[in-house]
Amino acid sequence: MYTSLFYKEWIKARKLLLLLLVVFAAAVAYTLLTTIKQFHANPVAFWEFIVENNSIRTGYMRYLPLGAGILLAIVQLTPEMHNRRLKLTLHLPLDESKILCSMSGFGLALLSGLFILSGTALLLGLRIYFCPEIVYSDFIASLPWWMGGFTAYLLTVWICLEPVWKQRIFNAIPALCCISLFYTKALPGAYVPLLPWLTVLMTAGFFFPFYSAIRFKHGVQ
């Protein structure tokens, strides 16, 4: 039954996934190519610039996870909310919480795959030219962006599942504030003390959609 639920999500999301794969691959390639070009122009000056300024190379990826999270949630949930098809989904002979969990679980798994794949490719590529400290810097600087992608996904699901339009806007206000927390301009490593809190926020976000779903079930209009 779960495979069938995943199959449904797959049908909805597969075109977007292809698009995201292309965009992420392009961003990874572009980042690596510009970095390699700068490196070869003057390796010493480039390294010293990085060490002196604590600068990062993954900046092009910054808002991609955010966009991916929001788009995926929209692609998965809009067809469910259109004509209230979610009624059909929740009517399936399976526990409603499990149905919802597997829907957002599918999205999170898809995003994880995309993020891990592109993140690993990027960091491994950088590792060829830079020592672990510099690569770690790139990793730790971009970690909140990836986490922001997951959180944006969950909060968008929360907003999309909400049956009342006015309430969707009310949900969007704190959601936007939360998301902005993941994209504050900061030095690499500056986020380290905040990461546990962002993880809590991300985890809490997993449960928010259930409130919207309960309201949907109660027929709130």
Next chain:
Amino acid sequence: MKHQHIIRIAIVLAGTLVFMWVVPALVKLGASSPQRYPFVYYSSVIEQFCFRETAGKTTVRRDASGKEYTEAQFDSIMPMLYYRQLSVNGAMPDSIQGRAVTMPEIRQHSFTYRYTPVKTASPSQGLYVMYESMPRRLTIESPGDVFRMKDGIAFVDIATNTVNEEKSALFAAELEKRGYRFPAQWSQGVISTKKPYDEGYFSLDAEGKLFHIKMVNGRPFIRDTRASDTVEVAYFDMSLVADKRFYGFLYDTSGGMYMVESPGYRLIKAELPPIDLKRDEVMIMANMFFWTVSVTTPEGRHYYALENRRLGKVDETFIAATPDGWSKSAKWLFPVYLTFENHNSEYLKPALTFTAWTAWAGNLAAAVLFVLFARRKRKNLLRQGGYILIAGIAGLIAILITPDEN
């Protein structure tokens, strides 16, 4: 689907935290104004603090006794600051404080130094560049490698992205010989080829000993400064001054500030009250006679005049901070607010700040308004009102935008 109640509580709590951060931040954006202090400098001619304050288009220049000066008069009582202007006007005195002075001499012995708490609250990659401290030519050149210094020292060759084992072993052996114990706590130096000269790094080892590490003629130069014999080192801030009189400033764990003399690493304690590295900003404008040291705290700015030789205090003054619109409104609106950014740190960290008890008045108003206006539309009115009493405006907004359970 179960647990509707718990999820609603989680949403309200998360919303409250968000608005505890966002609403005060918006008010702060509109109502806060930067703290303005006059320019203060200790005159080596009249031996008093002198103040220049600009309000609108008028600039007032005065000394500590309140006597006002014209611009030209002001220049003349502060030759250590305005020597170039005075010299152009032909008004530069030949001697000050009974001592003949020349412009190169003034320039040689003047420096400015600044400490901000951000310096000790910034993430570091843990990579450094070891320049040649005795270059054959005047300019400082890049060595083509960087080094890490944590559990050991290792030089990474840039071109090959591999560890230069030979050089690393050379430095490691010398560090070992000089008694350096890994893991290193921190290392501090100036990473730039644009600096006037190189003094390498000062590094605190695992045992709290401060070492001077540099490269001279391609060989490691490592010395225990023995600073830890007399003080418990908290931080060292390298300062490359023209007369090479010192390496920089050392702060101990009880807030004492020391000049680390060059050569010899003798510590000269500045006669200042304890400095809180997490909170206070230090600014030194020094000349060959006096140092004007300002220490900015949340309460206001302290000014100290220190004599140049032994750093003994000769004068001090204080200008209190004036509360701005933000701090005035915050103490009525927000008993507690949440921030993530802090101008004293590069790190992002949640911090709850308590303002004043008076702000519970704002909470009470929010709770009463809620109970009055929402009594027909809301369930559990008293419980929600009670929550607003505790969580204030942020709690009110969070409750208003979170629908009741059915």
Next chain:
Amino acid sequence: MDTIIQCENITHYYGQKMIYEHLNFEVARGKILGLLGKNGTGKTTIINILTGYLKPRAGICRIFGEAMERLSPAAKSRIGLLLEGHVQHAYFNIEQIEKFYSRFFPQWKREAYYELLKKLQVTPVQKISTMSCGQRSQVALGLLFAQDPDLLILDDFSMGLDPGYRRLFVEYLKEYITAENKTVFLTSHIIQDMELLIDDCIILDFGRILLHEPTSYILERFRRFRFDSDAPAFPANDILRNTERIGTHWETYSFASAAEVERELVKNGATVSRLSEDKLSLEDAFIGLTGKY
């Protein structure tokens, strides 16, 4: 007699507007019950409450003895649901949607689905969203047949269908449910369709159930009476329903016999002449019960 659907004291409001108060009804196993009512009497609302997608202000519905809000997966698998407008997951094509649903139901009858779809002029890989309303209705119906539920809940199955598809839908449905002893709860705004189908009939008026009787009883007993009279008005009561003057003569509707109706009419001293009685279709009966407005 097994009770499949049981609604007790359902009260619901939209804001200040009352939809029903203390609604009670039951549907027995094997019955095909049609819910009739004018627009705005809350037919879809009842379906939403029944299927657990609307929490009424008060009262409870049970299906297979389980409260509607917390139907177990086992109960859900025995309920086939047709949403208003034959809504389905339109991003699937014909094959995909069959594949999707088949995993949820152990008794899935794949051939029933494809049997029905054979006649449609669609390719197996055509997306449902590109189909006509009639074609989509067949897909939705096919899925219901394949699921083979014990209870079918159909919300306005005739909506958007042209007469051909409507007839097709009704014929298939009729054959299916009579053969398999299914229980059906349905609404439609086209009463002609229901006449062929339903055993029992609930007629909803604003805020209450006007009538809950077997269709045969209504068709047999409920009559229209035409007569002439010079009386200015007649009282409305259980015997005389929707009495009104049409041009020069009068009309009234009643479950009572002609003699009873006449007795009732003259009770207040009015003179009544040329009383005639007509048998009614379900649609006419519905109008007779609820009025034209």
